[in-house]
Amino acid sequence: MLAKNGKDTIVVGGGVAGCTAALYAKRYNLDVLLLEKTAPGGQVATAARIENYPGFPDGISGPELAERIRQQAENYGVPPQLAEVTGLEAHGDDWLLHTSQGDYVAATIIIAAGAHPRSLEVPGEEELRGAGVSYCATCDGFFFKDETVAVVGGGDAAIEEALYLSQLAARIYVIHRRDELRAQPYLQQQAFDQPNIQFIWDSVVTRIIGDEQVQALELHNKVSGEDSRLEVQGVFIAIGYVPATKWLGELLELRNGFIVTDQLMRTSQPGIFAAGDVRDTPLRQITTAVGDATIAARSAHRHIIG
Amino acid sequence: MLAKNGKDTIVVGGGVAGCTAALYAKRYNLDVLLLEKTAPGGQVATAARIENYPGFPDGISGPELAERIRQQAENYGVPPQLAEVTGLEAHGDDWLLHTSQGDYVAATIIIAAGAHPRSLEVPGEEELRGAGVSYCATCDGFFFKDETVAVVGGGDAAIEEALYLSQLAARIYVIHRRDELRAQPYLQQQAFDQPNIQFIWDSVVTRIIGDEQVQALELHNKVSGEDSRLEVQGVFIAIGYVPATKWLGELLELRNGFIVTDQLMRTSQPGIFAAGDVRDTPLRQITTAVGDATIAARSAHRHIIG
Numbered sequence: 001m002l003a004k005n006g007k008d009t010i011v012v013g014g015g016v017a018g019c020t021a022a023l024y025a026k027r028y029n030l031d032v033l034l035l036e037k038t039a040p041g042g043q044v045a046t047a048a049r050i051e052n053y054p055g056f057p058d059g060i061s062g063p064e065l066a067e068r069i070r071q072q073a074e075n076y077g078v079p080p081q082l083a084e085v086t087g088l089e090a091h092g093d094d095w096l097l098h099t100s101q102g103d104y105v106a107a108t109i110i111i112a113a114g115a116h117p118r119s120l121e122v123p124g125e126e127e128l129r130g131a132g133v134s135y136c137a138t139c140d141g142f143f144f145k146d147e148t149v150a151v152v153g154g155g156d157a158a159i160e161e162a163l164y165l166s167q168l169a170a171r172i173y174v175i176h177r178r179d180e181l182r183a184q185p186y187l188q189q190q191a192f193d194q195p196n197i198q199f200i201w202d203s204v205v206t207r208i209i210g211d212e213q214v215q216a217l218e219l220h221n222k223v224s225g226e227d228s229r230l231e232v233q234g235v236f237i238a239i240g241y242v243p244a245t246k247w248l249g250e251l252l253e254l255r256n257g258f259i260v261t262d263q264l265m266r267t268s269q270p271g272i273f274a275a276g277d278v279r280d281t282p283l284r285q286i287t288t289a290v291g292d293a294t295i296a297a298r299s300a301h302r303h304i305i306g
Numbered sequence: 307m308l309a310k311n312g313k314d315t316i317v318v319g320g321g322v323a324g325c326t327a328a329l330y331a332k333r334y335n336l337d338v339l340l341l342e343k344t345a346p347g348g349q350v351a352t353a354a355r356i357e358n359y360p361g362f363p364d365g366i367s368g369p370e371l372a373e374r375i376r377q378q379a380e381n382y383g384v385p386p387q388l389a390e391v392t393g394l395e396a397h398g399d400d401w402l403l404h405t406s407q408g409d410y411v412a413a414t415i416i417i418a419a420g421a422h423p424r425s426l427e428v429p430g431e432e433e434l435r436g437a438g439v440s441y442c443a444t445c446d447g448f449f450f451k452d453e454t455v456a457v458v459g460g461g462d463a464a465i466e467e468a469l470y471l472s473q474l475a476a477r478i479y480v481i482h483r484r485d486e487l488r489a490q491p492y493l494q495q496q497a498f499d500q501p502n503i504q505f506i507w508d509s510v511v512t513r514i515i516g517d518e519q520v521q522a523l524e525l526h527n528k529v530s531g532e533d534s535r536l537e538v539q540g541v542f543i544a545i546g547y548v549p550a551t552k553w554l555g556e557l558l559e560l561r562n563g564f565i566v567t568d569q570l571m572r573t574s575q576p577g578i579f580a581a582g583d584v585r586d587t588p589l590r591q592i593t594t595a596v597g598d599a600t601i602a603a604r605s606a607h608r609h610i611i612g
Contacts, residue, residue: 020360020593027358027448029473052333054326054596055361055371057378065361072363184607185335263569264588282570283604287326290360291597298589305469305496 006105007033009300010097011112013244014080015042016066017276017289018112019073024297025110026076030304033106034073035099036080041066042114043241043277044286048138048164053286062138065286085113085247088272095271108271108300111248111259112293115241115277115284120152124208125237132214132234137161140234146170149234150217152205158238159183159191165236166194173230175200177222200230208235243278255280265296273299312411313339315606316403319550320386321348322372323418323582323595323602325379330603331416332382336610339412340379341405342386343550347372348420349583350592353445354436359592371592391419391553394578401577414577414606417565418599419550421583421590426458426543430514438520438540443467444591447542452476455540456523458511464544465489465497471542472500479536481506483528506536514541549584561586571602579605 007030011022014036022034044050047062056065070080087098088109097104117135119125125133134140137151141164149169151162154176160183165172174191179201181188191197200219206227207218217230243258253260253268258280265273275292277284317328320342328340345351353368362371376386393404394415403410423441425431431439440446443457447470455475457468460482471478480497485507487494497503506525512533513524523536549563559566559574564586571579581598583590 016360023358023360024593027444028470052329053361054322054329054375054378055359055366057374057381060361068363069360072360075363184333186333189335283601285600287330287596287600289597290593291595291600294591294593294597295589306492 006094006107007031008106008304009033009108009110009297010035010104010106011078011110012085012097013042013112013114013276013278014040014070014073015112015114015276015289016044016069016286017114017278017293018042018110019069019080020290020293021110021112021275021297022073022078023076024294025300026078028297028301030297030301032078033104034078034080035083035085037082037084040070040080044069046136046138048141050286087247087249088251093271107304108273110293110296110300111267111272111274111278112276112289112296113244113278115243115258117237118240118242120205120237120239122205122207124210128208128210128214131212132210133208134234134236135238137164137236140236141165141168144169144234147233148231149173149236150175150205150230150232151236151238152176153238153240154178154181154183155238155240156183156187157240159187161236161238162191162197163187163194166191166197169234170196172197173200173232174198175203175205175217175219177204178202179223205235241277241284245278263295264299265292266299271300271303312400312413313337314412314610315339315414315416315603316341316401316410316412317384317416317418318391318403319348319418319420319582319584320346320376320379321418321420321582321595322350322375322592323420323584323599324348324416325375325386326596326599327416327418327581327603328379328384329382330600331606332384334603334607336607338384339410340384340386341389341391343388343390346376346386349422350375352436355449356445356592357448358445393553393555394557399577413610414579416599416602416606417554417573417578417580417584418582418595418602419584421547421549421564423543424546424548426511426545428511428513430516431543434514434516434520437518438516439514440540440542441544442590443470443542443544444589446540447471447474450475450540453539454537455479455542456481456511456536456538457542457544458482459544459546460484460487460489461544461546462489462493463546465493467542467544468497468503469493469500472497472503475540476502478503479506479538480504481509481511481523481525483510484508485529511541547583547590551584569601570605571598572605577606577609
């Protein structure tokens with residue numbers, strides 16, 4: 001049943017998944033509202049170069065791809081609207097969404113709110129954020145030209161950050177808590193082949209030191225038990241993502257904070273769907289985000305036509 | 307375990323799903339072979355205009371998108387090789403693939419062989435394909451806003467196409483060879499409730515008429531024996547898809563000919579994965595194909611590293 005006083009569907013999040021869900025929902029001729037908290041684009045907009053999204057054989061910059069997808073949603077008549085969602089609750093057979101711009105009612109909700117980088121939560125991190133502490137090499141790497149920097153993490157994202165920085169910074173230390181990387185072998189090999197990338201294994205950062213700017217890291221080796229100091233001008237933290245799901249409270253079933261769905265992107269509540277990085281999924285890629293989003297839009301349509 | 311005398315992975319099919327699986331497998335540092343029966347590109351290469359693949363706000367022609375994705379696979383060092391697969395059988399822990407270019411051994415196989423829409427096989431159908439003759443309302447329905455169209459078929463897919471079109475087109479005729487639908491009752495009821503959907507029973511299309519664009523259909527009523535002409539601007543043929551799975555024999559679990567997988571794209575045989583249109587899936591879109599393919603490549607990698 002169509003919402004009487006509202007939208008057929010509200011898409012929460014203006015990144016790749018959100019814009020794709022919105023344009024597909026529009027193709028299903030649903031009345032759609034697309035909400036984004038800050039600037040549209042999501043995590044993709046922070047990527048330097050994307051080579052693995054099919055259709056761009058020479059690669060494309062993250063901000064450019066994000067803008068093209070935002071433009072595409074706008075061409076379909078669903079430009080992202082700025083509003084921060086703060087809560088969601090049942091409203092008869094519909095859903096009531098609380099936002100910074102007021103309340104909205106919709107028959108279905110597609111949550112594509114994404115995820116943001118996880119922080120180390122060590123002394124100095126918050127104080128020196130933007131003063132040498134960064135979560136995005138693409139955004140901030142330029143400020144560290146010919147300097148010495150550290151990357152914290154061992155997954156794909158960490159190694160991609162290190163590889164990106166290897167073209168800018170003089171020296172990059174990759175600090176990883178284990179003695180081997182989780183990153184894809186293809187990426188690992190590239191990192192091992194870069195003479196200006198060095199690895200510090202079995203180690204964690206315990207403190208970020210600096211007055212106005214980052215000057216050094218305090219490290220703890222988990223195997224030897226030794227503490228040491230590493231002089232760096234910048235530190236890039238790439239240890240995973242935190243899904244934007246706190247605003248949901250206890251409404252939906254979550255796993256490690258990510259929204260649990262079935263193959264049709266249905267959550268534990270009828271009429272609420274999830275797509276992209278916010279979803280509990282083995283893989284967070286642009287390709288999987290657009291696939292998720294398409295299925296979520298179809299499921300929203302099916303829910304509405306009942 | 308890596309294949310001793312062969313490849314880590316062979317991808318069967320050089321369409322969107324196949325090329326994407328191949329480039330992702332390459333990113334996982336696998337030794338990959340990509341096989342295509344005829345020209346690379348798959349179903350996408352037959353689409354006139356694609357407006358729903360994120361990243362191309364002004365749309366892109368099917369052949370151009372197919373070529374860009376083929377080029378991207380080639381840039382990754384996996385150009386599609388021409389070979390028709392004819393059989394697949396176990397070979398120890400590996401798989402032995404029979405092709406028109408000889409036999410290949412691989413630790414894993416990713417089947418992205420696609421499917422093609424079943425055609426009516428009437429005069430005008432082939433000539434007007436992409437010029438009013440379509441096999442996918444989700445793909446092309448948008449081009450028929452406020453026009454009069456026909457849907458041919460009586461199953462779930464046909465009625466879903468008609469319902470989708472009912473939100474866009476001015477009038478939809480559903481042409482069915484019998485006097486009742488095969489579609490699920492709840493879909494039928496929805497279609498009967500739509501004032502702009504009309505049914506033409508006991509009838510088959512004998513010819514599609516038009517010069518540059520579809521103008522009309524020639525119909526034959528199988529009960530009365532009468533022939534008639536129906537003016538339409540578009541015709542959506544929804545009489546099923548034919549998956550390219552005959553060469554598999556009894557090897558894999560199929561449903562209506564399509565390969566059954568789990569969420570990780572694993573088939574009923576270990577080391578064999580499926581992605582894209584060949585898979586038993588509710589939705590066959592470019593977006594879902596690239597999502598499937600990414601997950602299949604990851605699963606192949608996981609199978610190999612054990």
